[in-house]
Amino acid sequence: MSVLVFIDQADGQIKKSSFEAAGYAAQTASLLQTEAVGIVLGDCNDDLAALGNYGLKKIYTVKDPVLNNVDAQVYTKVLVQAVEKIGADVIIFTHNSTAKAVAPRLSVALKAGLVAGANALPEVGEGFTVRKTVFSGKAFADVNILSDKKIISLSPNALQIAAGSGTAEVEALQVSIPAAKVETVNVDKVSGEVSLSEADIVVSGGRGLKGPENWGLVTELADLLGAATACSRPVADINWRPHHEHVGQTGLAIAPNLYIAIGISGAIQHLAGVNRSKTIVVINKDPEAPFFKAADYGIVGDAFEVVPKIIDAVKKLKGVA
Amino acid sequence: MKILVCISKTPDTTAKIAFTDNNTKFATDGVQWIINPYDEWYALVRAIELKEKAPDTVLHLVNVGLADSDPIIRKALALGGDEAIRVNSGNADSYNVAAQIAAVAKDGNYDLIFTGKETIDYNNSSIGGMLAEMLDLPYISHAVKFDIDNGTATVIREIEGGEETDKVSVPVVVSCQKGMAEQRIPNMKGIMGARSKPLKVVEPVEAENLTEVKAFELPPPKAGVKMISADNPEELVKLLHEEARVI
Numbered sequence: 001m002s003v004l005v006f007i008d009q010a011d012g013q014i015k016k017s018s019f020e021a022a023g024y025a026a027q028t029a030s031l032l033q034t035e036a037v038g039i040v041l042g043d044c045n046d047d048l049a050a051l052g053n054y055g056l057k058k059i060y061t062v063k064d065p066v067l068n069n070v071d072a073q074v075y076t077k078v079l080v081q082a083v084e085k086i087g088a089d090v091i092i093f094t095h096n097s098t099a100k101a102v103a104p105r106l107s108v109a110l111k112a113g114l115v116a117g118a119n120a121l122p123e124v125g126e127g128f129t130v131r132k133t134v135f136s137g138k139a140f141a142d143v144n145i146l147s148d149k150k151i152i153s154l155s156p157n158a159l160q161i162a163a164g165s166g167t168a169e170v171e172a173l174q175v176s177i178p179a180a181k182v183e184t185v186n187v188d189k190v191s192g193e194v195s196l197s198e199a200d201i202v203v204s205g206g207r208g209l210k211g212p213e214n215w216g217l218v219t220e221l222a223d224l225l226g227a228a229t230a231c232s233r234p235v236a237d238i239n240w241r242p243h244h245e246h247v248g249q250t251g252l253a254i255a256p257n258l259y260i261a262i263g264i265s266g267a268i269q270h271l272a273g274v275n276r277s278k279t280i281v282v283i284n285k286d287p288e289a290p291f292f293k294a295a296d297y298g299i300v301g302d303a304f305e306v307v308p309k310i311i312d313a314v315k316k317l318k319g320v321a
Numbered sequence: 322m323k324i325l326v327c328i329s330k331t332p333d334t335t336a337k338i339a340f341t342d343n344n345t346k347f348a349t350d351g352v353q354w355i356i357n358p359y360d361e362w363y364a365l366v367r368a369i370e371l372k373e374k375a376p377d378t379v380l381h382l383v384n385v386g387l388a389d390s391d392p393i394i395r396k397a398l399a400l401g402g403d404e405a406i407r408v409n410s411g412n413a414d415s416y417n418v419a420a421q422i423a424a425v426a427k428d429g430n431y432d433l434i435f436t437g438k439e440t441i442d443y444n445n446s447s448i449g450g451m452l453a454e455m456l457d458l459p460y461i462s463h464a465v466k467f468d469i470d471n472g473t474a475t476v477i478r479e480i481e482g483g484e485e486t487d488k489v490s491v492p493v494v495v496s497c498q499k500g501m502a503e504q505r506i507p508n509m510k511g512i513m514g515a516r517s518k519p520l521k522v523v524e525p526v527e528a529e530n531l532t533e534v535k536a537f538e539l540p541p542p543k544a545g546v547k548m549i550s551a552d553n554p555e556e557l558v559k560l561l562h563e564e565a566r567v568i
Contacts, residue, residue: 070480072450072460097480100438101462114415116423116445129535134428136441138338144533181459182489185475189483197481201568212413225568236499244466244479248333249441250358252452252497258567269334272346275540279565281557282546292546297560301551308505314559 003029003036003114004088005056006079008098012045013234015217016198017094019054021154023161024121025092026055028152031124032090038168039082041075042067052166060086060173069187071180072101081175083149095153096197103153113184119276121156122150137251155276156198157255196245199228201258202277204247206232208263208284208303212240217307218262224314230254248273263303266291283307312313322469322491323379324368325431327452328397329357329421330390331442340537347537356393359437359498361400366502367467368435369401369430379403383425385418387411393518399507400517405514405518410525415443419451420528426456432491433474438498449496459493465500 007018022038028035035057038051048059064079079102091106093099095117103232107114119140120131127144132151134141161261176243196202203222205215215229222229228244247254249269259277263284264270271294274280282295285302292298299306314320332338333353341348356365365382372378382405384390394405408421426434434456439446445460453460465484466477469491476487476495507515522550549557561568 015481059472069485072453073458074461076454097438097463097478099445101460103429103449104415104419104445104447105454105460107447108419108451110452111531114445114447114530115411116447123565127535132444134443134537135332135338136334136444138539139340140538140540141443144535145531146529146533147531148322160402182461184485184487186486187480187483188485189480195482247501253444258561258565279567281561292548294543295546296543296565297557298546298548299554300548300558301554306551306554309554310558313555317558317562317568 001032002034002087002088003032003090003092003219004083004086005036005038005092006099007038007040007051008060008094008096009040009042009044009046012043014044015094015096017096019051020159020161021092021094021157022051022054022056024154024159027121028090028092031121037086039079039173041078049167052168053163054161055164055166056168058169058171060171062173062175062177064177066177066180069180069184070101071182072096072105074178074180075102076105076109076173077178079106082173083110085173085175089149091149091239093151093153095155095233099153103151107151110149111147113145113147114151114153115143115145116153116229117155118152119155122152133140133253133276136273137202137253137275143205155255156286157257165240194228196228196230196247196252197254199254199256201225201227202230202254202256203260203262204230204232204264205235205262206264214304217303221260221311221314222306224311224320232270250318261291262307264291265289266294275302322446323381323431324371324373324433324435325381325383325426325428326360326365326368327434327436327448328365328384328394329437329440330354330383330384330386330393331357331440334358334441338539343535344538345534348424350510353479354393354516356397356423357440359439362504363497363499363501364435364437365397365400365402366498366505368433370502372401381406381429381431383422385410385413385421390476394520395515396507398518398520399511401511403518405520407520408525409522412534413528414530415445415447416451416531417444417519417528419448419455421525422448422452423455424526425523426452431543433469434494436494436496438496440531444494449494453494456494459489459490461487461493462496464497466497467495467497514534
């Protein structure tokens, strides 16, 4: 028995959230008094042995051009074979678009109960219980997995995982690879932007910014902080910003270390998507904005006066002229 | 073409979230129930649009739930669709719900099966993938655009940091999100017509739960906001650096 973590990669680079999942897998393995190993599908140029720093003993690789696109059906067939060969009982994913496509299929193929969007390590005394967010971040549920095999898909930024030191052995795994039924004809990625779900800091704007032409304030502050940019639902709906930036109940749910909301009143649906952020800053000219109740720091003031001053202060702090 | 759209009943997005029975049950008192927004605004409305373009399309809705789901099923039928099937089952986990829908789907021989990308109560985003695996069909998750021509679907789906365009032959399972369609409001003709559309109730097939919720918990309240004067935003940067240590 062992814990197997799916190491997700894009364009040959391990995704940041996969390091967190690796550390989570190692800690889960130690609770179960077993070892954690990882698996990478497709071409990956990153230093896989360095995943040993997060406690993984071994990394299995499967290379085939078919695996360079995520086809949930192909990935599942490959992972089923890997799980059997490795003898894994607990499989860990990071809860991103790959996991959302693959983990449910694997759950059926292995008849393994799935906790999607976990926030904490499993409790392994009686049963095997994993905490996850429900009601779009407004509550937690402790979910017991009843099956012998178990799958956990970990929310990005759920835990603080520190890197230690270690070297993982890397081994190619022989499995049969089925043909893909889905043909990927085009991939269109925005390069250079910080991924919103993985970002440590997020700067977000709402209708209080009055128009898309004023978004320079948000992007300048975000660039200075190495942050991702986000927006409220009305802003995405009126096409001031692209839909993939929409955070909230019907958009993306995020949990960065720092969330800065500029000109967002904080409707309950917006809060649902951001209330797991560790520190929340709200800048709004309306002192009655409900967002202040959910904030750690607040400024009542005009964004067009306050934000440039914040930008100057951050520049000073970072030593940027 | 035959389309099946899976719809779930969820609390309204503004519902107060609270629990009873020693935090083991969701408190339903005073809660307004709606069609899960992803199922309604994106999966169902896109399916209706496809039927409008190809009127011989057969559009079925499926829900796994008890009789208290009927009002939201009627609302869905008021938007569109030819008939609905409710699998009479409560207290099923994702795996069990997917197994119920899979049984309905096998009977119906559908070309397209649409789900929302997730429900807003359990946020598992699991049903589509589970269903696809049970039916051994390809699965495209998080679709933002969907078109079909001569049995080949062209789907744009959201991936980390961008979008991907896929081509796949039907039958296929697709989970739908923002971009697929625009929200619609049922009109009077639709509401009247929905009353006479068939709503079939079928008993569940045997399936197990692989998970169970032991307890719910509300997050701890925030300690309280620290207000900073608008004349001195530099103080905020100092606090974020020295006190919160986040920048």
